């Protein structure tokens with residue numbers, strides 16, 4: 001099952017949310033850095049012995065094998081400190097150019113993984129090379145800040161995505177997660193209403209608390225001691241709605257194929 005997180009614009013906290021969500025995911029999970037702009041995962045996460053992860057093992061090696069055909073995810077995984085299995089991403093956008101038409105194949109490898117894959121696709125703009133991977137996802141969750149601009153860009157991006165829905169193949173189930181202060185609880189309801197008024201029936205699955213201290217810890221390679229933080233607690237509440245969203249689509253796909 002493949003759950004992809006992305007933003008419509010800006011830097012609302014996709015990487016932080018993806019990382020924390022994967023960390024609290026209760027079943028077998030892999031975190032994939034699929035941000036074509038160059039990901040931070042290999043920088044953020046040391047191996048359990050404190051040594052850096054090998055940035056060349058991950059998306060790039062997966063791309064090489066996916067081009068050849070038969071692929072399993074396992075050889076491209078590295079265990080990060082804390083026990084999370086990760087697929088490191090590209091280090092700079094130039095490396096993406098060489099990956100070319102292999103993105104859909106990577107998407108289906110990730111989707112076919114026996115556990116859950118949480119992928120960070122970065123900014124999902126119309127020229128994103130990761131779009132074919134995103135379209136392979138069971139769930140696509142947009143991370144937004146509940147601001148006027150955040151909402152406007154999200155709405156446009158959702159409309160644009162709808163143009164890919166030809167009815168010929170299952171699209172990812174769409175959802176939204178707001179990075180917002182607990183005091184702005186109304187913001188989630190407002191966001192859903194605004195999307196509804198725009199004719200976009202996309203559920204707002206929940207909120208990730210604004211918790212700069214814990215977000216800094218996540219980014220500082222020391223993902224310890226934040227178990228009870230607002231960030232981690234709010235991410236736990238997202239697991240069930242995100243899993244349900246993705247499962248609904250995974251079943252639909254299986255039904256289409258008669259599996």
Ligand SMILES: Nc1ncnc2c1ncn2[C@@H]1O[C@H](COP(=O)(O)OP(=O)(O)O)[C@@H](O)[C@H]1O
Nearest residue numbers: 011012013014015016208209210211212215216
């Ligand atoms: N839930 C959060 N609470 C507070 N700050 C956050 C949160 N998520 C992300 N941030 C901060 O926002 C900035 C961008 O986060 P990042 O996860 O790298 O976003 P993106 O992947 O969307 O570019 C970082 O400074 C990060 O610490």
Ligand SMILES: [Mg+2]
Nearest residue numbers: 014015035122
């Ligand atoms: Mg990011």
